[in-house]
Amino acid sequence: MSRAISTDDVMSAEALSVTYKVRTGFLGSVHREVKPVDGVSLSVKKGEVMTVIGESGSGKSTLGFALLRLVKPSAGRVVFSGQDIGELKGSELRRLRRKMQIVFQDPYSSLDPRLHVKDIVSEPLYGSGMKDRADIEERTARAMALVGLDPSAKSRYVHEFSGGQRQRIGIARAIVGDPQFVVLDEPTSNLDVSIQAQILNLLLDLQSKSGASYLFITHNMAVAQYVSDRVAVMYAGEMVERGASKDVIGDPMHPYTKDLLSCVPTMDISKKVADVKISGDPPSFTDLPKGCRYSNRCKYAFGLCREKAPALASAGGREVACFLYHKEEKSTPAPVR
């Protein structure tokens, strides 16, 4: 993964890892490390919507947090519009934050119930050190109008709003500082289906108007297909497949992506979804299988898969981390990770 960071990348990460130390055993005597994000590289181009798909616990949200430096990466670097944000001092990073924003999954707990809507929405402006009250008020009002909130909402409390309206408040907060990059951490998974579509359309509309780049985190294939230009599939802290949305979702190559897509129920009642398409459970981060992390559940796994971890390499117009598609590696040693 030594791809040079190109200038049209708004956000890119190289070999990014997040490590948590956990204590187990008697009186916490055993120290172990878990890596919910393990050596992930990715780049999001200007004006692009990239989706990260994965099951719960695959590390996709942690990846989003690490890109925004809401959790500290243990290794790797993150470059946002040409700046290595790991090298920034606290105050410099804070100033930059309104340009890299996030919409959270839960529209309830992510909005402080004790603040007025206008104080929630304007937070990134204050955070970036803006002082001009009139300017802040104007930008706040504009952001609220863009997400379809009534101007009268500004002096109300969030508990007076429905889930969908609350998520609009969360989105207004994210876009108020004209961000170049927004992480959307499952922004619709806590909403009613009828509201989900409204919110997704609102997000796509805002994205195309502003030309910002979105990193959309979801476990919902239909949502992923609907919103994204490119898709990255995460499994147990690693990326297993990445490419154009139509390729990865339309014609998945990695066995995990295939299995994941086959689990999606369809409206076609003649096609019954098999009861169990993926056998076994996702591996625990403290007890990962040797070699490919999917090898213990993969129906195509062969000897090499249990020995060495496949790297992400191009195949079939996308990148896949699977030995089925780069067979030459069967005879050569796997790349050192």
Next chain:
Amino acid sequence: MSRSESSVTLSIVFGNWATVAGVAILVAFLVLTALATWPPAYHLVARYSPDTLNFGSANASPSLAHLFGTDREGRDIFARVVAALPIDIAIPFEVVGASVGIGLLLGTFAGYYGGWIEELVLRVADLFFAFPSIVLALTIAAILGASAEGLRVFYSEMALIIVGWPFYTRLARAQVLMIKQMPFVRAAEASGLGKLRIIRTHVIPHLASVMVVYATLDMGTVLLLYSVFAFFGLGASPPTPELGRMVYDGLSALPGNWWWSFFPGLTLMMLALGFALAGEGLRDVFDPRLRGQR
């Protein structure tokens, strides 16, 4: 607070008879105290001066002339109870106020910053937790106050604050650890707000409700603790009336002149009860589970 929310709050407060009783008791005592401290109104409350000796009417049992009876020197016990209220009500406010202030400050920083600050604060708090608070406080007050009679009340308050702050520190820290994990705090970090500003706008307001509830519940305890101090002669110097001291002074007369101890004791109990009931009511108001029921 919006209109709908405040009406919900009011309905929680007044929908519960215990809270109403607690608030009513406290308000009654506060009004009584205010009147008694304001000289022109004093005689509306009590007919006699708390310090006037009148041996002619000594040892009188409760009657219409002397509601709570009179003591050995003929002083009206009702007048003395009323005169004792300003001190006995002010002390819980001062002690709990200072304890909450210290606890809020130390606990919030310990919880939010973590690391060695947290370790230091918690270990010092543990040190104070290791001793039974009443014994520790009495010892501190006795040592400090032994030489300076005029400062005894102040030293007793200091002693109560010294044993009081560790609880609030731990409470605040525990709450901060919880609040710190809330997504809205993470959102504030993502917005670039500094730590102090996050503490001010997001953490403290969520702490405040819990702290107020526990502080109110604690008021009664401190009131009683201070009475214990006064009982043991660690309060104000005589002849300044104090409820705890009056209970002690009456002990020797039990069971004959029971009213010497009984009425000051009853007053203490009512005050403590008022704080406790009001505290319970506040807890209902601030309980998010009750707030959700709309």
